[in-house]
Amino acid sequence: MTRAALPAASAEMPPRSRWRTHQRRLAPWLFLAPGLAMFAVYVVSPIFQSMWISLYDWDGLGEKVWIGAANYAELMDDDAFYTSLWNNVLWLVLYMLSVPAGLMMAIFLNQTIRGMRLYKSMFFFPFVISQVVVGLIFSWFYAPDFGLLYQLIEWLTGTGVAILADDRYVTYGIIAAGLWPQIAYVMILYLTGLNNVATDQIEAARLDGAKGWRMLWHVVLPQLRPATFIAVVVTVIGALRSFDLVSVMTDGGPYGSSRVLSFYMYEQALSEYGYRMGYGAAIAVVLFAIMMIFISGFIWKMWRDERER
Amino acid sequence: MFPRPIEQAPTATRWLYRVAVPVALFLWLLPLLGVAVTSVRPASDLAQGNYFGMPSSIAFSNYREVFANSPMASYMLNSFKVTIPTVIGALALSCMTGFALAIYNFRSNLLVFFMFVAGNFVPFQILMVPVRDLTLSLDMYNTWYGLALFHIAFQTGFCTLFMRNFIKALPFELIEAARVEGVSEVRIFWHVVLPLMRPAIAALSVLIFTFIWNDFFWATVLSNSPESQPITAGLSSLNGQWIAQWHLVSAGSILAALPPVAMFFLMQRHFIAGLTLGAVK
Amino acid sequence: QDKRIVRYNADFDPAPLAAMEQVIADFEAANPEIEIQLNNFDHEGYKTAIRNFLTADAPDLANWYAGNRMAPFVTSGQFMDVSDVWEENGLEESLGSALASMTIDDKQWGVPYTYYQWGIYMNEDAYEAAGVEVPGVEDITWEEFVANCEAFEAAGIDCLTTGTKALWPGAGIFDYLNLRTNGYDFHMDLTSGEVPWTDERVRAVFDEWAKVQPYVTKNHAALEWQDAAALLVQGKAANYVMGNFAVAVFKEGGMTEENLGFMRFPEIATDIPRAEEAPTDTVHIPTAAQNPDDAKAFLAYLATAEAQNTINAAMGQLPINKDATVPDDPFLKAGFETLSTAEGGIAQFFDRDAPAEMAKMGMEGFQEFMVKPENLDRILDRLEKARTRIYQ
């Protein structure tokens, strides 16, 4: 066998067109163009438009009137805004409970018995269904008089509590409803995290005499850090985005006590009695600013990871 | 494996665990079960205050009634009309953006990438007014494509994050090998990278399907008539009509939950892969 | 053949919906070249939706309300001037009672087709159970009403029920207390922002309200008005301040004319002429309508006595057209009687007379007061602050 059998120099020599010479420089932009255009039109530019609108008084129908920072000045003096802000803080803090709760459930379920896959998937259900449905389910659960929880409380204490009618409990009630799917979500994250926990480290720790909580704390949790990070990120975002549940369960009531910023913004801008686009936009900008703290953190971490690669 | 495998525990513990799991599941899904049972409860039960006891009979007719007396069928159809094009569109766009960001080393690469990522986290509210105005001015208010276009754009951010990381994890030698073989960039995308992205595409498609199906906010902002509202918004307005008719509300809820749950069950592995790879909603 | 389409967005409950479909059928029979496409929304959602579709996807006809509630759409040019319909069909004459509430800048902006009285609906069985004598339409004073409440409480019955989840039912109570304490003119001054909320007269209203507050159904903030109606039907509550449209719900729940009673809201200050609440429902043509000509034809038809008879008979409400007949129904007869003898004046409703933003804040304040009367000062301060901003 000599090289004659494989025709020599058959390597392709296509003509060198402009495209061929420059394709590696142009290709990325061609691939990016459609996505980038859509994203710019629908996401990036609206952010700036909103900031712009927040400087106007505008009912969405008539003329815009430039009022500078007046919307923000009004926000600073708006009880409803502070209620919403405070509720957002509550959401942020209490929603975080889903992280330890999800972890505990994940640990509880991280076993192999017959039918475990099925069990696990059923545990995920709350996450898969719409928040609208979750809201309806919990409204019914909380319903005064016949609601299961109402009856339970009545049975325990003698008087039922209509969670959603009481400004003391309503936000907690909604957060509890929100925790239900969120815990399921975090649980999924942790279950996958647990799947990837290095067995050899667990075994080494077992030889080192670590057990139970100490094993969890010293060996497992550090390995679950990426899962925890993601769980915290999605929980923060979920907490700040909480709109569906508030809207479906209470519409912000009673007397506005369960409002959160995202809902208040919608209410001001688009609801029955609202249509203050400028004011709504100002609320959105504040919400965006809060979110930006977390977004920056996330991006910063990604950037660090990217550089370490 | 953590915690210690239950097979290594004493028999009693093992049995306890086997019992504890279904019990916990029952408690965990209690609200959902309640709704499921209510959805087949005859209206008369509710009238008599039998909200939580055994239903006196199984009334699948509730479902028939839902379809007969409300635009539920149209809502569901609308949801599909919005969801399916969104899934296809967002995937198509993000396959390309992900490819561009993962494979090429141009100067603003990270900047563009982080813009997609950051956009993915912004509160919807800051987009609401301008997006609504834009949709209005394009004459796409109250149309499925108005909603779908926005969702495509927004989800592209999330999908790009996911796709880019996925492609980045592919061996770069595959691309280099193809380049040495004289394959053009477009063909590398089409013949080499795209076929390998199948798992990512599957994962994302289930995930996006659920996200979009379950979207309520944009459904409220960009549509308002039963002809064009998807099921979440539809259900919410039906809830306004079906006061105290919990059997109908429940049946409607179950119907609304069914497609994503079915999707989850069928494509479970992909679904979870999607969550944990991209890992953000 | 190609019909000319008229798109009509509406927010009817099931019974009125059927009636309107009947009216539409009649109209279409008379005008075979026109087809009316009715697009029905849920009631609460509609109030949000109308903003969107007026600008975005305007139909040819849209339901709305008279009074201040239509002002934003008129001033921003979303509703079409339909003075010509009034003129051509002599509506100033036949719909005279609603002319004022339909007029802004000397023009008419829509056609009213129904109105209905508010008052107190009673479950007479509950009265019996508590051993309270069932009062007639107008023979009970506020003191007696409040006194009765104690008897109801003793019997474990809510004296007064309501469901304020949607906020507006609470405003009905406020309006009546206000009309009875301060009168119609004060109501109009307050809703148009001319009186501070911290005014003594406003406080006086809340003082009266505080007397019944303890006897109001406790979880009203979590209830829709229909949920509260169910309480009345079940005899768990005795009285309900509501509009007449609720009668359909009461009857559907199983009450009959035997045990369902109606009375006017009791007198509080004796020196004030009696005023009542009677919101008017209307139909308008959006400026952006595609087919305004046929829409106007429909409006003209809707204004006729015939059409108003049909629809009001089914809705259980009162027709505006003076030639139409009051349906044969004891509650409507009583209501018609009540309204036509209300020398003090007829108010639309708090959220129709006050601008939207003020209405929302006010009703939230009412709801809060009903839950936490001790917050009154804070509530009033807040409302006052809003007033100075909104009406500036």
Place this chain on the structure above:
Amino acid sequence: MTGVSLDNVVKKFGPIAVIHGIDLRIEDGEFCVFVGPSGCGKSTLLRMVAGLEKTTAGKIHIGARDVTDIDPAERGVAMVFQTYALYPHMTVAENMGFGLRMNGHPKDVIRSKVAEASRILKLDNYLDRKPKALSGGQRQRVAIGRAIVRGPEVFLFDEPLSNLDAELRVDMRIEIARLHKEIGATMIYVTHDQVEAMTLADKIVVLRAGRIEQVGTPMQLYADPDNRFVAGFIGSPSMNFLDGVVDGGKVRIPALGGGPVDTGVALPPDGHKVVVGLRPQHLAVAPGPSDIVLDIRERLGGVSYDYLDTPQGERLIVETRDDAVIDEGTPVVVTFDATQALFFDVDTERRLR
């Protein structure tokens, strides 16, 4: 007394038996190496000693204690994993001290023991680093340090060097040998590296499919293997196996031509086949008329390996201590030292002695 003894231990994963009743005694202070092909059960056996796998049947003693059902932490063993299994979020010092900390030792005791171990392993300069910032060899040393610190009676190593590159592997191998000399504890060591087994072991255990094939010192196994498997497994390049036929009390090897060779072992009757084993260094080649062809000669400087093809289609490797050039494709004559040849039964593969 801290030897380890296994009495008829069995391990089943579900229905599948992986270890089929192994008996083994490892003396106090002995360095015992498990070798065998991949999947033969080396790791499983080691992990059973560690207590990381439950023993299905049989007894394991460490010293005089029956540890069969005892927790890993209480067996007085320490294990070094192939992957090092360092805790990535702890510093070197914390990694080494973790076991003591978990067992409630006071801080200063921990500190002094860690210092002692880090001195032995020359890790003093790295105590505050995270494992990520260490090279492979340093990580391996930390893993060993972690084992030392706890002062166990028995050290277990599961292929501790297989993730290191060749050069480092040599260094670490020598370091482990020195460590054994220094602390003198019992050590059990799993590897599939010939050289490690030969150089480190006091005693090699050759495993195959969950059974022991032979136990002995390295030289015993090399020079005096019990069966064809052990003979082929120990020594690199591996022993050449050729077909032979018994012919008049001697063995004829058709592939090599030449006359029958004297064996001095009990052979089967004439005409029966046997397998002849010849180590590459006991063969020699020279160009000459022959059926055997030199396929490729690999010249590595000090030594050359010749790959030969016999007419029977067998393949022979010959190790040559010179680097003369023989052209590839040349016929070569193969000679060998008959006294070095081993003979095996064709069917049982047992050594004929």
Place this chain on the structure above:
Amino acid sequence: MTGVSLDNVVKKFGPIAVIHGIDLRIEDGEFCVFVGPSGCGKSTLLRMVAGLEKTTAGKIHIGARDVTDIDPAERGVAMVFQTYALYPHMTVAENMGFGLRMNGHPKDVIRSKVAEASRILKLDNYLDRKPKALSGGQRQRVAIGRAIVRGPEVFLFDEPLSNLDAELRVDMRIEIARLHKEIGATMIYVTHDQVEAMTLADKIVVLRAGRIEQVGTPMQLYADPDNRFVAGFIGSPSMNFLDGVVDGGKVRIPALGGGPVDTGVALPPDGHKVVVGLRPQHLAVAPGPSDIVLDIRERLGGVSYDYLDTPQGERLIVETRDDAVIDEGTPVVVTFDATQALFFDVDTERRLR
């Protein structure tokens, strides 16, 4: 004419130069191996030839063509990657035919070329399998097949065998040698495996930190290294380096004691230091009174390695062809063949000739 020539090529990643001006000629049909320590720039240089890395300065010619700025596709090269880089979603046949298909060759041409390549590589039975269903060695063969099919002028290999296990590596090494014989194309091969370099290369290029240390045939480099780096890098175990002092035109080696040795090379003036290089197989040990102590003897059967410590703290490795037992810790006398010793300048590390 399809040799490769590099003229003063330079590669910088950002500000950091990785290849510092390399000149090299590789003849048509030559098998050229790049070796050198990790990170010295072997892969970078290869990828510059392939066109996967831009050349910062200098010129690259393939045959007569200047390809410095030409797209990889148009250089007429094929590359085999360490990771194989097979397209996992294509069958073996599709993998091999992919390049031709993308460049618009007709189907039957592709089929016949793939058939030809698969025949050469004995892949006929696997043509319809996906890479996943192949063993490591088979995958590597497919990767080579993919390169062959396009009939390139130059083959580039980047550590193609380093992902295979030891045994397979030997087989594939021999197969690549045979392939080169068969198709005779120019090949450039990167490895850090001694044996591969020694056995495959016509020409070895020793790189160090982006510069060429020496170019030559394997035996030239082994027997006649230009400098201490090459001498230490080629040969396994590596050469021992000891301090020597010039003493009356001869060299005294304090570590080994004994008299000064004759060198036959140009030495620096008396009293200057030199470095003496001695390969392990040119040393011999015997027990006897001495300052040198046997630290560890590793006995591998056919051969033993003795690790010795000199009083100067130097370390010596001696290769011995017997497996006699010498106890560790015994003082030993080291003898050596002075004619085999190499001498290097202490500062420049250049060989003294």
